[in-house]
Amino acid sequence: MSLKIYNTLSRKKEPFIPIEDKIVRAYFCGPTVQDEPHIGHARAYITFDVLIRLLTYLGYKVKYVRNITDIDDKIIKKAFEQGVSPFEIAEKYFRAFYDATKELGLIPPNIEPRATGHIPEIIELIEKLIERGYAYVTKSGDVYFDVTKFKEYGKLSKQRIQDLIAGARIEPGEEKRNPLDFALWKHAKPGEPSWRSPWGRGRPGWHIECSAMSMKYLGETFDIHGGGADLVFPHHENEIAQSEAATGKKFANYWFHVGLVTIKKEKISKSLGNIIPIREVLRKYDPETIRLWAIQAHYRKPLEFSWDQLDQNEKILDDLYAVIFRAESLSKNAKDGKIGEIKKLIEEYKQRFLEALMDDLNTPRAISVLRQMIREVEKDLDKLNKAELSFYVKTVREIGWILGILQQSLDDRVIEKKKRGKNISNIIPDKYLKLDDISENLIELIIDIRDKLRKMKIYELADEIRNRLRKLGIILEDTKEGTIWKLS
Numbered sequence: 001m002s003l004k005i006y007n008t009l010s011r012k013k014e015p016f017i018p019i020e021d022k023i024v025r026a027y028f029c030g031p032t033v034q035d036e037p038h039i040g041h042a043r044a045y046i047t048f049d050v051l052i053r054l055l056t057y058l059g060y061k062v063k064y065v066r067n068i069t070d071i072d073d074k075i076i077k078k079a080f081e082q083g084v085s086p087f088e089i090a091e092k093y094f095r096a097f098y099d100a101t102k103e104l105g106l107i108p109p110n111i112e113p114r115a116t117g118h119i120p121e122i123i124e125l126i127e128k129l130i131e132r133g134y135a136y137v138t139k140s141g142d143v144y145f146d147v148t149k150f151k152e153y154g155k156l157s158k159q160r161i162q163d164l165i166a167g168a169r170i171e172p173g174e175e176k177r178n179p180l181d182f183a184l185w186k187h188a189k190p191g192e193p194s195w196r197s198p199w200g201r202g203r204p205g206w207h208i209e210c211s212a213m214s215m216k217y218l219g220e221t222f223d224i225h226g227g228g229a230d231l232v233f234p235h236h237e238n239e240i241a242q243s244e245a246a247t248g249k250k251f252a253n254y255w256f257h258v259g260l261v262t263i264k265k266e267k268i269s270k271s272l273g274n275i276i277p278i279r280e281v282l283r284k285y286d287p288e289t290i291r292l293w294a295i296q297a298h299y300r301k302p303l304e305f306s307w308d309q310l311d312q313n314e315k316i317l318d319d320l321y322a323v324i325f326r327a328e329s330l331s332k333n334a335k336d337g338k339i340g341e342i343k344k345l346i347e348e349y350k351q352r353f354l355e356a357l358m359d360d361l362n363t364p365r366a367i368s369v370l371r372q373m374i375r376e377v378e379k380d381l382d383k384l385n386k387a388e389l390s391f392y393v394k395t396v397r398e399i400g401w402i403l404g405i406l407q408q409s410l411d412d413r414v415i416e417k418k419k420r421g422k423n424i425s426n427i428i429p430d431k432y433l434k435l436d437d438i439s440e441n442l443i444e445l446i447i448d449i450r451d452k453l454r455k456m457k458i459y460e461l462a463d464e465i466r467n468r469l470r471k472l473g474i475i476l477e478d479t480k481e482g483t484i485w486k487l488s
């Protein structure tokens with residue numbers, strides 16, 4: 001079993017062979033911090049997170065770099081509109097992005113470099129390109145990359161340079177030799193943030209930062225370069241051109257692109273007004289549900305977003321958790337014994353699960369194997385001994401880690417769902433919960449009244465309620481998110 005990933009450069013699934021044995025150097029284009037991160041970002045970053053997790057699980061040491069574009073036309077425009085510094089805009093949305101990635105459980109990159117922190121490296125790279133005849137300086141102090149000098153231009157997006165040139169045009173005020181040439185350095189306009197350079201004050205163009213930062217931290221040639229499918233052209237095409245022109249070496253060996261998110265089959269965009277921020281989704285659904293939604297389709301295909309889809313994924317996750325929690329609950333009183341026949345079955349499923357992921361990260365197949373496994377083992381759950389139950393739970397949680405799901409304890413899961421006003425009875429093991437709706441509602445009612453008593457600082461009575469409920473076998477636990485209960 002060996003890992004295969006689809007390489008946009010060759011348009012083929014290829015066996016994955018890193019440059020250095022057991023080490024993977026990976027770069028993923030991070031956000032331009034000019035707005036709230038949305039569901040399209042969530043999908044791209046969650047998918048790459050699963051790839052990083054899989055590589056880690058397979059024993060690779062992963063060097064993972066994801067940049068922050070913190071200077072750019074859109075950031076400057078927004079800052080002008082709001083009358084604040086562009087750095088303030090960048091900081092605000094960097095924090096929003098950081099919070100979202102943390103809540104979604106994304107493994108942080110080893111390095112998260114910012115464009116504005118790498119101006120000397122960017123200038124050095126541009127100087128090299130000018131020296132080698134691939135870039136030119138204009139009268140006003142812009143520097144452009146001359147695409148006609150890079151013979152392989154178009155090799156990633158599989159387009160012919162003549163066709164691209166025919167389709168491009170020069171905007172007013174641009175001093176390009178060729179409409180397809182792209183800016184490496186832009187001269188400063190009044191009021192814009194700028195840095196000193198050999199060509200006067202200015203700031204870097206977008207594409208050059210990724211070349212400068214990836215090569216600085218990962219070397220001139222590294223293993224995987226990823227990003228959203230919308231970055232293939234022109235961003236990644238330009239990254240290849242300028243990096244390979246500067247070094248004469250292959251830039252990245254594998255190009256990994258994540259498909260776009262659609263709503264009612266339409267692309268999400270500002271102009272259509274259908275952008276949904278991650279924060280809004282996180283208010284209604286827990287992070288693991290969002291992760292499951294993000295990987296339910298193959299990563300190269302478009303993924304449809306709808307609230308129904310999230311409901312369905314939440315239900316799938318609840319079903320998976322219900323069996324895990326039941327197994328954990330059963331194992332407390334289960335008989336001791338050796339692991340029998342069931343081990344083989346569980347290991348076969350685990351193998352099939354890994355095979356699915358090794359086949360170009362086929363997450364929908366992996367999820368379906370996981371669901372089959374859980375259904376199959378659930379049938380005999382009551383008959384399993386302690387060792388078997390714990391082997392089963394351990395295996396499910398271990399492979400769930402690769403997808404970033406099934407990592408919560410019963411209490412954590414209950415809190416996560418209650419926080420969002422969700423029903424929890426479907427994940428609580430039968431052993432804990434054999435109540436009808438009326439009794440459940442009565443307990444909730446008592447908890448509400450006890451909460452009010454606590455708010456009124458009538459603690460003695462609140463404690464009495466808890467103690468008397470405990471005698472009835474109902475355990476209350478006060479958490480930050482409110483009181484949860486279970487049967488003892």
Ligand SMILES: [Zn+2]
Pocket residue numbers: 028029030210235
């Ligand atoms: Zn990039």
